[in-house]
Amino acid sequence: MNHSQSPSDASLIERQAKEIEILKRRLLEAQKLTAMGELVSTTTHEFNNVLMAVINYARMGLRHKDEQTRNNCFEKIAAAGDRAAKITTGVLAMAKNRGDRMEPTDLSKIVDDTIVLLERELRKYRIELEFQNENAPLAMANGNQIQQVLLNLMINARQAMPQGGRLILKLSYDQANHTVDLLVRDHGTGIPADQLPHIFDAFYTTKTGPDETGKGGTGIGLAACRDIIEAHHGKIRVQSTVGMGTAFTIRIPAAAANPSATSTVSSGVPIAGSEMLPTSPVRH
Template sequence: MTDLQAASQASIVEQQAKEIEILKRRLLEAQKLTAMGELVSTTTHEFNNVLMSVINYARMGLRHHDEQTRNNCFEKIAAAGERAAKITTGVLAMAKNRGNRMEPTDLAKIVDDTLVLLEREMRKYRIDVDFQNQDVPAALANGNQVQQVLLNLMINARQAMPQGGRLILRLSYDAADHMVDLLVRDHGVGIPSDQLPQIFDAFYSTKSGPDETGKGGTGIGLAACRDIVEAHQGKIRVQSTVGMGTAFTIRIPAAELNPNGQPDVSHVVPVSGGSMLPTSSVRQ
């Protein structure tokens, strides 16, 4: 091979690598838009319920002139208003384009915001959510992207428990590795061992298609989750046993403290692919 041929081949490889990165970014954005679309119906119904509470208690307050009844109505209206604010804040935070900026992020708040968005859906499908919030340091993360991962994993968990069940979310800190761990554990149907090695591959899905809510089945959700976590210099691991459930563990580096005791702010590296992470069975 001549030097000219080698240079030409290297140029082609470099161009292909750039095109792959562009496609991965487009895939990530497509998954984000899909997740946003899937939440529209859920949040619209929930927001409508909040508005009905405000209207009904306002009418009750207008009908009754005693101070106690009116005060009770004001308290209910205020509570509904606070819930409406949480819903809109969660949706706007997810819709906001934060780019690839990484900053110290309170993952507990990300979990709380996501639970607000999915509360109605979890209640509808009889999913009991157990959030075990240990005292963990801030993670160096992009909050928007982490929420995208969490939404995807929680929706997958809900779909794995068609008859209802228990979903465990757990935050913990691995001081030895300086990593914040987020566990998403369902007690659903589980994933067959022969399918586990492929679940993070783009366009591979264990489902036959979208469910009755229009969610899932595209095969891009877990691939995007993997790319997001790896872009955070983190790891994602899946453990599953058929008939017992599936557990996803996301590991993200904790934010470093500079000499002044303040967390350093960095920027995420470009989203890229990576090798499949090890899998093993869920242990009780």
């Protein structure tokens, strides 16, 4: 305690610090509920499409007596059922309250679940998605919170490409720093250099307001992302160039000293041009 501070002053400071921490937790929970609300219409519409596929192929199978047609209908129904299971699994995983507990987490599973939740929206806005998993090990993380960060970054990326474009997700392992790194790279409008140092500030936003889907524009999302990553003892970094796009990289400690590699998954072509971001990076 500073000698100039009285016990009552120290008590007040401690009480205020606790109140700030409580407000931060409530803000993160509100951000999570907001993200859930934003996804309700998207996932409900997608689930309805799956149900229509099941109903239509079941009716077709009932109308046709030949074995080949019926087998084809059964295959389509099974595929639709798998799709429905993925949608519900993604929603339930996000809704699950894991508290603040950190545990060895497969971030590739988090990415897959998040892609399922946003797939229809990305298609609607003509966003080409590429996900590369470069042999990344488990991370010490809270899966629910990391999914919240990823949802926010992917929605921001979609909004930065109003005419459509390419979104790259890349999961890799930095052996030197023993971190699992997740890159979210868009090829959109980019962020002006004078705004970059402020984008993680609470209530600061580069947007004029929420878009037609009601997403974005509050200045809360990236500040919440920063708080979540810092709570993971990780780092979040951004690079951006106007007219070329923006790249966010989150770095989270890996779970084990000698992690066992997961199977490599690559979708699309290797990343090209991901280093074409000459603007000085902002680190937090």
